Amino acid sequence: MSAVAERRASDQTAAPRGRIDLHRVAKTYGQGRLAKTVMEDCSLTIEPGRLNVVIGPSGCGKSTLLRLIAGFDQPDAGAVTADGSPVRGPASDRLMVFQESALFDWMTVYENVAFALRAAGRGSRDIAPLAKDVLERVGLAAFKEKYPGQLSGGMQRRVELARALINDPAVMLLDEPFRGLDAMTRGLMQEYFLRLYADNPRTVVFVTTEIDEAILIADRLIILSNVPARVRWLVEIDLPRPRTVATLYEDDRANDIKREAIEVLHEEAMKSFRGAFRERASKEAVTAGSK
Amino acid sequence: MAAGPTGVAVARSPYALRRAVVALAACAVLWQLGARLDDWTGVGAPGVGALPSPVEVAMAAGRVVVEPGYWISSALSFVRVMGGFLIALAAAVPLGLLFATNRTFRAIAFPVFEVIRPIPPLAWVPAAIIFWPTQEAAITFITFLGAFFTITINVLSGALSIDPRFVEAARSLGASRMTVFRRIVLPATAPSIVVASSIAIGLSWEVVVAAEIISGSSAMGSNSGGLGHFIWASYLGGSYDDIIVGMISIGIAGYLCSAAVRKAGALLTPWINAR
Numbered sequence: 001m002s003a004v005a006e007r008r009a010s011d012q013t014a015a016p017r018g019r020i021d022l023h024r025v026a027k028t029y030g031q032g033r034l035a036k037t038v039m040e041d042c043s044l045t046i047e048p049g050r051l052n053v054v055i056g057p058s059g060c061g062k063s064t065l066l067r068l069i070a071g072f073d074q075p076d077a078g079a080v081t082a083d084g085s086p087v088r089g090p091a092s093d094r095l096m097v098f099q100e101s102a103l104f105d106w107m108t109v110y111e112n113v114a115f116a117l118r119a120a121g122r123g124s125r126d127i128a129p130l131a132k133d134v135l136e137r138v139g140l141a142a143f144k145e146k147y148p149g150q151l152s153g154g155m156q157r158r159v160e161l162a163r164a165l166i167n168d169p170a171v172m173l174l175d176e177p178f179r180g181l182d183a184m185t186r187g188l189m190q191e192y193f194l195r196l197y198a199d200n201p202r203t204v205v206f207v208t209t210e211i212d213e214a215i216l217i218a219d220r221l222i223i224l225s226n227v228p229a230r231v232r233w234l235v236e237i238d239l240p241r242p243r244t245v246a247t248l249y250e251d252d253r254a255n256d257i258k259r260e261a262i263e264v265l266h267e268e269a270m271k272s273f274r275g276a277f278r279e280r281a282s283k284e285a286v287t288a289g290s291k
Numbered sequence: 292m293a294a295g296p297t298g299v300a301v302a303r304s305p306y307a308l309r310r311a312v313v314a315l316a317a318c319a320v321l322w323q324l325g326a327r328l329d330d331w332t333g334v335g336a337p338g339v340g341a342l343p344s345p346v347e348v349a350m351a352a353g354r355v356v357v358e359p360g361y362w363i364s365s366a367l368s369f370v371r372v373m374g375g376f377l378i379a380l381a382a383a384v385p386l387g388l389l390f391a392t393n394r395t396f397r398a399i400a401f402p403v404f405e406v407i408r409p410i411p412p413l414a415w416v417p418a419a420i421i422f423w424p425t426q427e428a429a430i431t432f433i434t435f436l437g438a439f440f441t442i443t444i445n446v447l448s449g450a451l452s453i454d455p456r457f458v459e460a461a462r463s464l465g466a467s468r469m470t471v472f473r474r475i476v477l478p479a480t481a482p483s484i485v486v487a488s489s490i491a492i493g494l495s496w497e498v499v500v501a502a503e504i505i506s507g508s509s510a511m512g513s514n515s516g517g518l519g520h521f522i523w524a525s526y527l528g529g530s531y532d533d534i535i536v537g538m539i540s541i542g543i544a545g546y547l548c549s550a551a552v553r554k555a556g557a558l559l560t561p562w563i564n565a566r
């Protein structure tokens with residue numbers, strides 16, 4: 001058993017931690033004429049111990065949803081609760097992995113991974129075996145003295161996963177973690193992520209814009225509506241594991257889900273286009289009228 | 292070639308040294324030509340024609356560098372520059388960080404800072420002489436001013452431009468505000484501190500000479516006034532070759548100091564060039 005897994009097993013809490021509830025949440029950014037309502041009356045449950053994948057058109061409020069769960073932002077109305085208690089701010093058991101790499105450039109891979117434990121006041125002799133274990137699990141033990149800038153994009157994402165995993169957080173919030181990677185690396189990272197997850201399941205909220213990635217990874221797929229974000233469609237992905245892109249390609253059930261999801265997503269994405277057209281048309285009408 | 296912390300390309304080419312030597316030699320040749328044009332053609336090059344030629348200056352330099360007075364002057368200027376610069380560094384880094392992290396303090400103190408900042412250090416010289424008990428303190432104060440504002444402003448803007456995700460990631464990993472400051476804000480600002488320092492020490496050299504000329508012309512002996520006084524005394528004494536020797540000395544000293552600061556900075560920010 002790995003060191004982190006041992007630590008986990010010794011935890012007293014038997015029931016899976018990390019249930020997140022959003023109850024009629026609203027969130028508006030900006031004020032006055034610049035105000036933008038990103039979420040309105042959004043209710044949603046993140047089931048504990050499962051891979052909850054959130055997908056939605058770009059700009060629909062996925063990152064906002066994660067920021068509310070992480071506690072970086074507070075809702076304007078409604079409530080966000082984690083295991084029944086309201087979320088008041090960031091905490092290391094609801095860990096956010098950011099959209100683009102947010103590794104600390106000035107720390108080596110090892111220091112990045114050890115950061116949270118050092119911040120928690122643990123001694124270096126305590127930290128070393130845990131960090132070593134986690135780095136081995138993401139296959140980067142040989143790179144521990146490198147700086148993030150010296151690593152490839154895929155390696156950076158793995159360090160980011162390691163930095164999160166060492167905390168053994170009850171909830172992991174992943175905001176498009178593989179965005180920007182080339183297709184090959186992305187595929188490898190997805191496999192990698194699923195293997196890591198199988199060793200060490202927990203509550204995950206995984207945000208993506210790629211439907212294939214979503215179906216490959218999800219236990220539960222949550223499709224958000226166009227902005228303001230609400231749950232538009234929720235489906236249990238009960239496909240057998242391990243899944244690969246190849247097996248899903250041949251799987252009728254997977255293809256049905258995909259087709260239906262794409263339809264919903266397309267419909268939602270079109271709304272923003274239609275909204276834009278309408279806005280433009282009304283602007284043009286105004287300029288024409290003022291002449 | 293790699294981008295250095297200043298954003299200026301740092302020469303890594305094997306030809307770099309050779310190119311620098313060739314460029315400097317070319318300058319010397321042009322200067323020699325300009326200085327001698329009058330003798331050869333009867334028509335002087337404007338400006339340059341009045342200057343001593345590099346050969347004369349080199350001969351003067353050979354004479355000057357064996358005099359202890361020259362080295363005492365250089366050492367005096369160096370001590371004043373380093374004193375002012377180090378005090379400025381020690382004061383400006385915390386101030387810049389405080390401006391960046393404390394909104395209330397910034398609202399109160401920044402306007403005052405901004406009104407004082409545009410006042411050129413040289414305009415401070417008379418006030419400094421009146422205010423400070425010794426001339427030494429007055430000149431060091433001027434070199435301090437030369438460096439202080441530049442470092443503060445750069446540290447402030449460096450700290451403000453830290454990617455907020457770094458701070459949020461750290462908070463998400465359970466870091467306290469103190470840990471965020473020590474392990475995120477400080478190192479993320481370090482490259483700005485290095486850049487600002489290498490500029491600021493050059494500014495201190497720029498102002499030390501003028502401060503020495505203005506303040507030192509009154510009471511000091513010929514060897515106690517620093518390089519500024521060396522230049523001024525050479526002017527008054529009519530030894531124009533020595534003026535140029537003094538000027539080039541300051542150029543070299545400023546260059547060496549900036550290079551030393553960049554080198555030290557590179558050691559303090561090893562992640563910058565590790566790519």
Ligand SMILES: Nc1ncnc2c1ncn2[C@@H]1O[C@H](COP(=O)(O)OP(=O)(O)O)[C@@H](O)[C@H]1O
Nearest residue numbers: 029030036038057058059060061062063064065
């Ligand atoms: N801090 C902010 N201030 C103003 N508008 C914001 C802010 N954050 C997000 N938005 C806006 O809210 C909408 C949703 O953003 P986001 O949650 O990042 O979308 P997604 O992650 O789904 O692409 C976008 O239109 C974006 O412009």
Ligand SMILES: [Mg+2]
Nearest residue numbers: 062063099175
């Ligand atoms: Mg986003």
